[in-house]
Amino acid sequence: MEIKYKNYYFIKSITATDYNSNCYIIWNRSSKHAVIIDPNDFFNIYHIVKQNGLSIDYIFVTHEHYDHIAGLCDVQQELGGKAIASEKCKQEMVRAQERLNKTYRLYMHFIKKEVKDSDIPKYKEGKIDISYFDRLNLEWEGLSFHIQETIGHSKGSSSILMDKTYIFSGDAVLKEKPIITNYLGGNREDYKNSTISYYQQLNKNLMVLPGHGEMFELKEIDFL
Ligand SMILES: [Zn+2]
16 A cells, blocks of 8 residues: 655555554655654565665554564664654563464464464564653654554554544554454553543544554544
8 A cells, every 4th residue: 555645755554464464654755764653574664665765764663562563673673763662562562472472373273374383473672762651742754743652452552643644543443343452461441541532532534544454534433
């Protein structure tokens, strides 16, 4: 998927294998400066960055689950960029491998794939350079980013509102699936108080770029 926004920026989503999570790369067409949201698959990201001659300024992490951070360490080492996440997300990231060991088999069972213990991916620990409590506002290449903690799916979940036009929701709001809040650090009560109350006061015409699946309009979600 490619979006042209204000004739300057492209957003591209990479759907990684296994978990089908989305990664987004946003760049300024003239300066070639870029940010990455949820670096899941280093090989794909590397290819796009090199092909377009991009230089990475920031890497945003929506939350600590493996399918959203799998490529973080390699991206940092090979391509650079300062990684940004909530303080809670940063603290929870150290348990990424532990959670992966618990859930990989189960997930593969759901998608009907046979796995051996040796098939479980090895998480390379990425490090967060900039962390925040509650929220962070950032101006970058003429775009505004309002990053807000929206917990409940996980302890370290955030949503990233870009230029009051697009919102990168991570797994906090997805179109088709009910949001999983009952494992991996999720909590239904937190979800209501943090995520639902935040999304309810947003403009319903916002375009949502989720952590899984296709883009949709916020008004299409009926639980908000
Ligand atoms: Zn998740």
